[in-house]
Amino acid sequence: xxxxxxxxxxxxxxxxxxxxxxxxxxxxxxxxxxxxxxxxxxxxxxxxxxxxxxxxxxxxxxxxxxxxxxxxxxxxxxxxxxxxxxxxxxxxxxxxxxxxxxxxxxxxxxxxxxxxxxxxxxxxxxxxxxxxxxxxxxxxxxxxxxxxxxxxxxxxxxxxxxxxxxxxxxxxxxxxxxxxxxxxxxxxxxxxxxxxxxxxxxxxxxxxxxxxxxxxxx
Amino acid sequence: xxxxxxxxxxxxxxxxxxxxxxxxxxxxxxxxxxxxxxxxxxxxxxxxxxxxxxxxxxxxxxxxxxxxxxxxxxxxxxxxxxxxxxxxxxxxxxxxxxxxxxxxxxxxxxxxxxxxxxxxxxxxxxxxxxxxxxxxxxxxxxxxxxxxxxxxxxxxxxxxxxxxxxxxxxxxxxxxxxxxxxxxxxxxxxxxxxxxxxxxxxxxxxxxxxxxxxxxxxxxxxxxxxxxxxxxxxxxxxxxxxxxxxxxxxxxxxxxxxxxxxxxxxxxxxxxxxxxxxxxxxxxxxxxxxxxxxxxxxxxxxxxxxxxxxxxxxxxxxxxxxxxxxxxxxxxxxxxxxxxxxxxxxxxxxxxxxxxxxxxxxxxxxxxxxxxxxxxx
Numbered sequence: 001x002x003x004x005x006x007x008x009x010x011x012x013x014x015x016x017x018x019x020x021x022x023x024x025x026x027x028x029x030x031x032x033x034x035x036x037x038x039x040x041x042x043x044x045x046x047x048x049x050x051x052x053x054x055x056x057x058x059x060x061x062x063x064x065x066x067x068x069x070x071x072x073x074x075x076x077x078x079x080x081x082x083x084x085x086x087x088x089x090x091x092x093x094x095x096x097x098x099x100x101x102x103x104x105x106x107x108x109x110x111x112x113x114x115x116x117x118x119x120x121x122x123x124x125x126x127x128x129x130x131x132x133x134x135x136x137x138x139x140x141x142x143x144x145x146x147x148x149x150x151x152x153x154x155x156x157x158x159x160x161x162x163x164x165x166x167x168x169x170x171x172x173x174x175x176x177x178x179x180x181x182x183x184x185x186x187x188x189x190x191x192x193x194x195x196x197x198x199x200x201x202x203x204x205x206x207x208x209x210x211x212x213x214x215x216x217x218x
Numbered sequence: 219x220x221x222x223x224x225x226x227x228x229x230x231x232x233x234x235x236x237x238x239x240x241x242x243x244x245x246x247x248x249x250x251x252x253x254x255x256x257x258x259x260x261x262x263x264x265x266x267x268x269x270x271x272x273x274x275x276x277x278x279x280x281x282x283x284x285x286x287x288x289x290x291x292x293x294x295x296x297x298x299x300x301x302x303x304x305x306x307x308x309x310x311x312x313x314x315x316x317x318x319x320x321x322x323x324x325x326x327x328x329x330x331x332x333x334x335x336x337x338x339x340x341x342x343x344x345x346x347x348x349x350x351x352x353x354x355x356x357x358x359x360x361x362x363x364x365x366x367x368x369x370x371x372x373x374x375x376x377x378x379x380x381x382x383x384x385x386x387x388x389x390x391x392x393x394x395x396x397x398x399x400x401x402x403x404x405x406x407x408x409x410x411x412x413x414x415x416x417x418x419x420x421x422x423x424x425x426x427x428x429x430x431x432x433x434x435x436x437x438x439x440x441x442x443x444x445x446x447x448x449x450x451x452x453x454x455x456x457x458x459x460x461x462x463x464x465x466x467x468x469x470x471x472x473x474x475x476x477x478x479x480x481x482x483x484x485x486x487x488x489x490x491x492x493x494x495x496x497x498x499x500x501x502x503x504x505x506x507x508x509x510x511x512x513x514x515x516x517x518x519x520x521x522x523x524x525x526x527x528x529x530x531x532x533x534x535x536x537x538x539x540x541x542x543x544x545x546x547x548x549x550x551x552x553x554x555x556x557x558x559x560x561x562x563x564x565x566x567x568x569x570x571x572x573x574x575x576x577x578x579x580x581x582x583x584x585x586x587x588x589x590x591x592x593x594x595x
Contacts, residue, residue: 116341116343118339118341118343119343119344119345121305121339121343122337122339122343122344123356123360124305124332125303125305125332125335125336125337125414126332126333126337126356126357126360126404126408127329127330127331127332127333127357127360127361127408128329128360129329132360136345136356136359136360137345140345140347140348141345141346141347143347214347216346216347216388216389216390217346217390218390
């Protein structure tokens, strides 16, 4: 592997890192409140609002059922409005975050719903407000699941970011397409696959370990 | 009827338990004068769809007592106790706690009221991600107490339930009994006047159950907290309750001081529930029993009751005539709330006329004397 290749991989890895990192963070910040809202507005949640719950569910499903490559293109006008450009890493972050947010909202919802209803009842019996129930019971009790869910979201984002090459965002996937596929450079292709396996494994193992350490239920 | 009445029974007072109808709210002794009531439920009803969970339940809990509500699963116990702190809303009726009508409070006021009502649960409901210390501290944190004041209160509570050394442990590392102790400490952290116990010992083994019940009784004495508990186990009622209400299909079918209800159960359900704490006659004896006497048989007589009088009175009647050849074949007398309660089964030689006279004499004195049957002599 030449020094050029190393630089190529370094660049691609950094681009993927930025795209996945920033969109992942955004999906966490936006998706978690959505997940909480989905759980508490459920008809047997602590703030039952069935109408709102259905509306949120429908919107989330709409985004979730659109393939990412289509979302990427369909969101171009919105991306331009938001970040002033439709190409490059920054431009890719917008659709990535928008795709990952409903995904994480659903994943978070599942973890939050696993929280024992008895705990929420105990908090109500102690005179806790809804906000206190969320802060003291719902979120902390679901934390290991929320971390595992975020790990899955990051891995999914790494996969989706490969398509971001379509808007010139670079990254590992783009490297594999341009060099490995279009220029028949099998070495680069294999290299990208190896790097992706290592990165995904690292994220997965790190996430699992964190979730395990946080879990006090054992 | 007061205990003084029972100790010096006038014929009318002694007869009263037998004359009470199967269900009459005002004769159950569940209505205390309003002055010393901490909880008052006025014909509350609750239905889930077409299933009626509670049907016009009325009862009064006196300040400082331990009040038990017993019933089978599905009788509405859980719903009933949850109405007392507003976890369950009611369709009709009124609920007063500490003189305040709980059933009309808005969310914020209800939350404040709940801080004065502790609750413990069958499955403990401790926060698994918080330590024992943090769990006990939680009610104080929710109430906005400053951190320093919280810490000293928590240590005091942990001492009270004997778990100081477990402060930094997470609940998953505790035994069931220890978890419930944490639950109790948490429930008492807000210095409530009232503690609700929702099957708090049902998930525990008998030994641990006893230790938790004794802790509750000790805390009641020390802190003066009133306890309302629901259970399906008569042994729990016998162990610590002052008064009991029996709930069946959402209605109170019987109630009053525990020793009285144990001594003179009127409802079928109560009798059935009592069988678990009062074993019936030995199997061999039951098999030998026949309903029609033949010459030379012995007769089995059972005295049911509470207070010392029934047993003493029957013994006195039998002792007056040595021809009875009196023998005690089975006795199960407990002390419940300081009163002897239970049954004694005598075996006497069968003689037709004297037996008739004996039963008549017992009836005159309102003694619950029953012929179980006859066994070969």
